[in-house]
Amino acid sequence: MNLIKFAVSSFAVLWLSMGAAMAEWPDKPITYVVSFGAGGNADIVARMNADVLSRELGVPVNVVNKPGGAHIPATMSVVEAPADGYTLFNWSPPSFMIVPLTRETPYAPLEDFIPLFAGISASNALYVRGDSPYTTFEEFLEGAKENKLTIGVNNLGAPPNLSAVQLANEFGLEFKTLALKTVPATMAGLIGGQVDVAVGQVASIHAYQDGEVRPLIILDNARQPYMEKDLPGVRTVGEAFPGKEAGVWVHGGLAVKAGTPQEIVNKLLEASKPMGEEEFISQVPKSVGYNWVHGVDETTALIQAGIDLYSPILDGLGLLQK
Amino acid sequence: MFDLNALMISLGLLADPLTITLLVVGIVLGIMIGILPGLGPPIAIALALPFTFYMETIPSMILLLGIYSAAIYGGSISAIAVGIPGTGAAIATVQDGHKMFKAGRGGEALGFSLTGSIIGGLFSVVCLVVISPLLASLAVKFGPREYLAISVFGLIVVVRVAGKSLPKGLLMGTLGIFLTTWGLDELNGTERFTFGTYHLYEGLPLVPFLVGVFAVSEVLIGSERALQKTRFNMESLKVKLPGLKTLVGLKDVILRSSIIGTIIGIIPGEGAAVGAFFAYSEAKRRSRNPEAYGTGIPEGIIAPETANNATVGGALVPTLTLGVPGSPAAAVLLGALLIQGLTPGPKLFSDRPDLMYAIFIGLFVINILMMFIGLVAIRFAARLIMVPTSVIVPTVLLLSFVGIYSVSYSFFNVGVLLGAGILGYVVRKLGYSIAPLSIGFVLGPILENSLRQSLTIADGSFFEFFNTPIGLTIYAILVLTILWGPIISRFRRSSTKV
Numbered sequence: 119m120n121l122i123k124f125a126v127s128s129f130a131v132l133w134l135s136m137g138a139a140m141a142e143w144p145d146k147p148i149t150y151v152v153s154f155g156a157g158g159n160a161d162i163v164a165r166m167n168a169d170v171l172s173r174e175l176g177v178p179v180n181v182v183n184k185p186g187g188a189h190i191p192a193t194m195s196v197v198e199a200p201a202d203g204y205t206l207f208n209w210s211p212p213s214f215m216i217v218p219l220t221r222e223t224p225y226a227p228l229e230d231f232i233p234l235f236a237g238i239s240a241s242n243a244l245y246v247r248g249d250s251p252y253t254t255f256e257e258f259l260e261g262a263k264e265n266k267l268t269i270g271v272n273n274l275g276a277p278p279n280l281s282a283v284q285l286a287n288e289f290g291l292e293f294k295t296l297a298l299k300t301v302p303a304t305m306a307g308l309i310g311g312q313v314d315v316a317v318g319q320v321a322s323i324h325a326y327q328d329g330e331v332r333p334l335i336i337l338d339n340a341r342q343p344y345m346e347k348d349l350p351g352v353r354t355v356g357e358a359f360p361g362k363e364a365g366v367w368v369h370g371g372l373a374v375k376a377g378t379p380q381e382i383v384n385k386l387l388e389a390s391k392p393m394g395e396e397e398f399i400s401q402v403p404k405s406v407g408y409n410w411v412h413g414v415d416e417t418t419a420l421i422q423a424g425i426d427l428y429s430p431i432l433d434g435l436g437l438l439q440k
Numbered sequence: 441m442f443d444l445n446a447l448m449i450s451l452g453l454l455a456d457p458l459t460i461t462l463l464v465v466g467i468v469l470g471i472m473i474g475i476l477p478g479l480g481p482p483i484a485i486a487l488a489l490p491f492t493f494y495m496e497t498i499p500s501m502i503l504l505l506g507i508y509s510a511a512i513y514g515g516s517i518s519a520i521a522v523g524i525p526g527t528g529a530a531i532a533t534v535q536d537g538h539k540m541f542k543a544g545r546g547g548e549a550l551g552f553s554l555t556g557s558i559i560g561g562l563f564s565v566v567c568l569v570v571i572s573p574l575l576a577s578l579a580v581k582f583g584p585r586e587y588l589a590i591s592v593f594g595l596i597v598v599v600r601v602a603g604k605s606l607p608k609g610l611l612m613g614t615l616g617i618f619l620t621t622w623g624l625d626e627l628n629g630t631e632r633f634t635f636g637t638y639h640l641y642e643g644l645p646l647v648p649f650l651v652g653v654f655a656v657s658e659v660l661i662g663s664e665r666a667l668q669k670t671r672f673n674m675e676s677l678k679v680k681l682p683g684l685k686t687l688v689g690l691k692d693v694i695l696r697s698s699i700i701g702t703i704i705g706i707i708p709g710e711g712a713a714v715g716a717f718f719a720y721s722e723a724k725r726r727s728r729n730p731e732a733y734g735t736g737i738p739e740g741i742i743a744p745e746t747a748n749n750a751t752v753g754g755a756l757v758p759t760l761t762l763g764v765p766g767s768p769a770a771a772v773l774l775g776a777l778l779i780q781g782l783t784p785g786p787k788l789f790s791d792r793p794d795l796m797y798a799i800f801i802g803l804f805v806i807n808i809l810m811m812f813i814g815l816v817a818i819r820f821a822a823r824l825i826m827v828p829t830s831v832i833v834p835t836v837l838l839l840s841f842v843g844i845y846s847v848s849y850s851f852f853n854v855g856v857l858l859g860a861g862i863l864g865y866v867v868r869k870l871g872y873s874i875a876p877l878s879i880g881f882v883l884g885p886i887l888e889n890s891l892r893q894s895l896t897i898a899d900g901s902f903f904e905f906f907n908t909p910i911g912l913t914i915y916a917i918l919v920l921t922i923l924w925g926p927i928i929s930r931f932r933r934s935s936t937k938v
Contacts, residue, residue, distance in 0.1 A: 149849060156486040157765065157775030166779070169493055182849055183486070187641030188624050194638055195850065221629060224638060268897065274627055294896055296584070297627070302763035302785070303708065309762075310580030325763050325785025403778040 143203055143382050147178040152208040153192035155185040158300065159406045160370055163238045164208045166401065167372065167393055171206075174389035179206075189213040190223060197225050201375040203382035209233060210370040215424050216275055220437045229376065232383060233417040235390055236371035238402075239409035241320045242281040242337040243349060247308055248329045250315075255334040255358065258315065262291045269293040270304040270313035275437075277368045278304070278317035280428070281337040283435060288355075288362045305331065320348045321405045337364050344407060365431070367424035369409065371417060383414065446793035453498045454798055454805070462499050463806065466506025467813045473507070474514020477655045477836060478647060478843025478857075480527040481511040481712070481769035489776055497780040498798040504776050505752075505799065506806045508769050509561055512712050512748050513810060516553040517817060520741070521546065521824045524655040524836050528647070529712035529748040531654060531878060532720040536733065536740025543736050546825055547679040550818035552738050553745040554811065555682055556694065560746035561807040563698035564705065564753025569800045575754075576761035576786075579706050581910055584893035589911035590707065591887040593918045594718060599876045600922075601721040601730070609876040612867065616880020617887065619644055627892060639852040648844050648857040649881060653874050656861020659837050661868060662829065679818050682738070693723045693739050694746050701747030705754020710886070711767035712748040717879055719747030725921070753803065760784055760799070 150168045154160040161183060168179040184192035189212045199205035207213075214227040225231075244255070252258035261267065271279040274297050286293055293315075298304045301318055308316040308331060320336060333349050339356035355364035372390065374383065392398050394410040402408045411420050432438040453459060466488070473484040484507045492500035515527030520537035533553060540549040567575065582590075595617075599609040622633040623643025634640040687694070697719035704715035723743035724733040733740050755766030756773075763785040765771035777784050782792065789796045824832060844857050864874050898905035906912060 155768075155771065156482060156489075157771035157773070159778070162775045162778050165490060165775075166493065169490055181486075182847075184848065184850070185642070186623075187638065187643075188629065190638045190641050266899075275629070294899060296893055296896060300764070306580055306758070306762045306764045307583065310583065312583035325783045325787060327786050327790075330786060401779075401781070403781060403783070405778065405783050 143379075143385065144175050144177045146204065147180055148172075148175070148204050148206060149199075150179050150181045150206045150208065151192050151196050152181055152183050153185060153189040153210065153213050154183065154208075156183045159403070160208065160210055160238060162403060163370070163406060163408075166398070167208075167237070167390070170392050170398065171386070171389050174392065175385070188217050188221065190217065193223075193225055196373075196375055197230050199375065201377035201379075203374060203378050203386065205375065206386075207231065207373045207375075208370065209373045209421075210238075211277055211368055211424070212275070214373075214421055215367070215428055216277075216280075216432075218439075219425070219428060219432050220275065220439055222439060227373075228418060228421065231373040232376055232378060232414055233371065233373040233421055234383070234386055234412075234414060235393065236369040236411040236417050236420055237393055237408055238370040239407040240277070240366075240368040241342065241345060241407065242278050242317050242366055242368075243320045243322070243352065244285070244334045244337055245305065245308060245316050245318050245322070245331045246314070246334060247311075248332055250332060252315075252334065253332070255353075258334050259289060259291070262289075262293070262315075266292050266294060267314040268296055268312075270296050270298050270307045270316035272299060272301050272304050272317075273297050277366055278319075280431060281364065281366055282317050284364055284431060285337060285355075287434065288359075288364070319405070319407070320345055321407055323348055324404050337366060339363070339365050363431075365427045367427050368407075369411070369420060369424065371411070387413065443793040443797075447797045449794040450498065450796075450798035450801065453496070453794070454502070454801060456499070459499045459502055462495075462503040463506050463802075463809060464813070466503040467510040467806065467810050470507040470510025470512075471514035471517070471810075471813065471817050474511035474516075474530075475518045475526045476843050477518060477524055477526050477840040478651045479847065480515070480647065481508050481529075481767075482772050483847055484508070484511040485769055485772040485776070489772060489779070492776050493779060497777075497782065497792075497795060498802075500776060500780065501773075501795070501799055502802045502806070504773055505802055506809075508773065509749065509752050509803070509806050510810055510813075511769075512752060513554070513557040513561075513745075513814060514817075515748075516557070516741075516745050517550065517821045518836065520549045520553060521821045522832060522836055524658055524833075524840075527712070528650050528882070529716055529751075530744075531650070531713060531875070532716040532744035533741055534654070535875075536736050536738075539734070539736030540738075540741065541736075541825065545736070547818075547822045548682075548738075549736075549741055550822055551679055551681040552741045554814045554818060555687070556697070556742040556745035557749040557814075558807050558811050559694055560698050560701050560748070560750035561752060561810070562804065563746075564702045564750040565800065565803040565807065566753075567702050568753040568756055568803070572757050572761055575706050575757045579708060579758040579762060579764070579766070582707055583908075584890045584897060585905070585908040585911045586914070587707075587886055587890035588894050589908070589914040590710070591883050591890060593914050594714060595879065595883050595887065596918060597725070597921060598717050598721045598879045601724045601733075608872050612872050612874070612876040613880035616877045616882075617884040619649075620881055620884030621888065626889065639850075644856055644860075644881075645848070645853050646881070647847070648853040649860045650878055651840050651844060652857040652860025653864035653867075653878055653881075655837065655840050656857060657864030657868060657874065659833050660861060660865040662833055679815060679822055681815075686738070690739065690742055692726075693743050696722055696726070697743045697746040698750045701750025702754040704747070705751030705766050706757045708758050708764050708766050711755070711769070712751045713882055714879075715751040715754075716744035716748040717875075719743045749807075756799070760788055760796075761786060 152164045172179040193213045196207040298307045304316045333352045336354040338354045473479045512529045515530030516533045518526035519530035519533040523538035525531045599613040624641045700719045701715040704710050724730045755770040758764045758766045759770040
C-alpha cells in the first residue's frame with residue numbers, strides 16, 4: 119500500500135518536474151563541450167559564444183575542454199548525455215567531418231546531432247621565410263621538384279595537412295611533413311628553420327613583422343572577400359592555375375544532440391542571434407576568420423557541402439572509411 | 441626601444457584602483473586553486489578567462505598573471521603541509537618539504553618555499569625584460585631534434601637522482617613512458633592499448649594520473665599506519681622567512697634553479713613541473729652530500745620552488761614574442777590576449793609598448809605582493825599540523841575528487857585517479873619511487889613525438905639525425921654529467937696513489 123503510494127507520488131513528482139523542466143528550460147547551468155584545449159582559436163570563440171548564451175538565457179554556460187583522442191571522447195560525451203539542451207557541443211571540421219570520414223566512429227554527425235549555426239572559419243595559405251630563395255609560387259614549385267622540402271602543418275589529418283597533400287598531388291610534389299601541433303607553432307617552426315615551407319592560415323600574417331614571412335599562394339579555389347583584407351594581392355590556387363583543385367572547408371559552430379525538443383532548439387537559435395551581429399563579430403580576434411551561418415537547415419547544408427568536398431579528396435588519398 | 445610615454449600610460453593604468461584590486465584577487469584566487477590538488481594553473485586561468493571579456497587589456501593581463509604566478513606557488517603549500525602536491529609543479533617539493541614539516545620545522549619550510557618562489561619569479565621577470573628578444577630566438581631554434589635531446593637529458597638526469605637506485609628508477613621511468621603510449625597514435629591514428637573504449641583514445645589524462653599517483657597513494661599508505669601524534673612545539677608554528685645569511689649560503693642553488701627554471705619555461709611545451717624536477721636533480725647532483733636530499737633540507741625545497749616560479753617569466757617569452765605558448769598555462773593566457781583583439785607574435789611589443797611595460801612592471805608587483813599574501817596564507821598552513829591527519833588527509837582526498845570531476849565532468853577521469861592511486865600504492869609498497877614514474881609520464885609524449893619527427897627529418901640519414909648543434913651540446917653535457925663522477929674519482933684515486 120505504502121509502496122504503491124510512494125511509487126505513484128514519486129512518478130507524479132517526476133512527471134511534474136519534467137513538465138516544469140520543459141516549460142522553464144533552462145533552469146540550471148549548461149555545459150558547453152569543446153573538443154580543443156583551452157586558449158586556442160576554437161576555444162576562444164566558444165567561450166565568447168558561451169558568454170552570449172549565458173547572458174541571453176540567464177543561466178551559467180560552462181565551457182568544458184576535452185581535447186584529443188581524435189575528438190571522439192568529447193563528441194561522445196555529448197552523445198551520451200541526455201538530449202535536454204543542457205549539454206551543447208562545439209562542432210568543428212575534425213569532429214563533424216574528417217574523423218567520421220576517415221575512421222570508424224561510434225557516432226554519425228548529422229544523425230546524432232542537430233547543428234544550429236556556424237561562425238568560426240578559415241582559409242589556408244602557403245608561407246616561406248622572408249629570406250627564402252623562393253619569392254614566387256612558381257619558383258617554389260621548381261625548388262620543390264628538385265629537392266624534397268620539409269613542409270610544416272599543425273596536425274596530421276587537419277585541414278592544413280589536407281591542403282598540403284592536395285598541393286603535392288595536384289602539382290606532382292613530394293614533401294617531408296612535420297606536424298607542429300598548432301598553427302602559430304607551425305609558423306614559428308618556419309621562422310626557426312625547422313621547416314622550409316608552412317601551411318598557415320590567411321590571417322596568420324598579422325602576427326609577423328613586415329617581411330618576416332612571405333605568403334606564396336592561398337590554398338583555396340575561389341577568392342573570398344576577406345582574403346583581400348589579410349593577404350592583399352596574393353592569388354588563390356584556383357585563380358593562378360584554373361583546373362587545379364585546392365578546396366578547403368573550415369567551419370565550426372554549435373550543435374545539440376538529436377532528439378532535443380524543438381522548443382529548446384528554437385530558444386537556443388534565438389539566443390545565438392547576437393553572434394551574427396557586427397558588435398560580436400568585431401570582438402572576434404583578428405587572426406580568426408568568421409563566416410556566420412544561422413539555422414538548422416542552413417548549417418546542415420553547409421556541413422553536407424563539406425562532406426561532399428572532402429569525401430573525394432580523402433578517397434583519392436586512400437583515407438576514406440567505407 | 442624605450443618609450444617613456446608608453447611607460448607613463450602603463451604606470452597610470454597599473455595604479456588604477458580596479459587593477460590593484462584585481463591584482464590582489466588574482467593572487468588570493470591563485471594560491472587557493474594552487475593548494476587544491478587536481479586544479480592547476482591552466483584551469484585557474486581558464487576559470488577567470490570569461491571575466492576578462494569585459495575588461496581592458498592591462499587589468500585582464502594583471503589578473504591572469506597574478507593567478508598564474510600564485511597558483512604555481514600555492515601548490516607547494518599543500519605539498520609541504522600535507523605531503524600532497526597541489527599542482528604538478530610542486531611534486532618535487534614534497535619529499536624535503538613534508539619531511540621538514542613533520543620534523544617540526546613547518547614554518548621554516550613554508551618560508552623557504554615562499555622566498556624561493558619570489559626570487560625565482562623575480563629572476564625570470566628580469567630575464568623577460570632584459571633579453572626576451574634574444575630568448576625568443578632560442579625558443580625558435582627548438583625543433584624536434586632539440587626536443588628529443590632535452591627530453592632524453594631530463595629523463596636520465598631526473599631518474600638518476602629521483603629514485604633510490606638507478607635500475608629501479610629506470611624501470612619506473614620506462615613504466616611512466618609506456619603508460620603514455622596508450623591512446624590513438626597521433627601520427628597514423630592506430631589504436632594502442634585502448635581496450636575497446638573510446639575513453640582511452642586520448643590516453644590516460646595527465647592531471648588525474650599525477651594526482652592519483654601522489655595524493656591517493658599517500659592516503660592509502662597513510663591508512664595503514666596507526667595514527668601518530670606529530671610532535672611539535674608552538675615555536676615551530678611560527679612562520680620564519682630565511683634570513684639574508686641563510687640565503688647567501690644558498691645562493692648557488694638559487695641562482696642555478698632560477699636559470700634552469702627560466703630556460704625550461706622558454707622551451708615550448710615544458711612546464712613548471714619539469715623545471716622543478718630539473719632544478720631538484722641538479723641541486724642534488726651538485727651537492728657535497730646528496731644523501732641529505734629527501735630527508736628534509738632547505739635546499740630540497742628552495743631548488744624546485746625557485747625553478748617552478750622561474751618558469752613563469754620564461755614561459756611568457758615565446759608566448760608573447762612568438763605566439764607559441766611556453767607552458768599549458770601560458771596557452772590559456774595567449775587565448776586571453778587573442779580575446780583582447782591582440783595578436784601575440786613578433787609584432788606585439790612594437791604595436792603595444794604600453795602592454796609590454798604593464799606586463800613587466802605588473803609581474804614585479806605581483807611577486808612582491810605575493811610575498812605578503814603568501815605570508816598570511818602560510819600562517820594558516822603552518823597551523824595545519826595541529827589538525828589530526830585523520831581529518832586532513834580524507835579532506836584533501838575528497839577535494840581532489842571534486843577537483844578532477846569539476847574540470848572534466850568525467851567519471852572516467854575519476855576512475856583514472858583511483859587506478860593511478862592504486863598503482864602508486866603498489867609501486868611504493870614494492871620499494872620503488874613514484875617520482876621517476878611521474879617524470880616518465882610527463883616527458884613520454886614529448887619524447888615519442890620528437891623522436892618520430894626527428895626520424896622524419898633525418899629521412900634515414902644518421903648524420904641528419906644528429907645535425908643539431910644545440911642537441912649535440914645537450915647530449916655532450918649529459919655524457920659529462922654521467923661520467924664526471926667516475927672520472928673525478930678515478931683521478932683522485934690515482935693521485936692518492938702517487
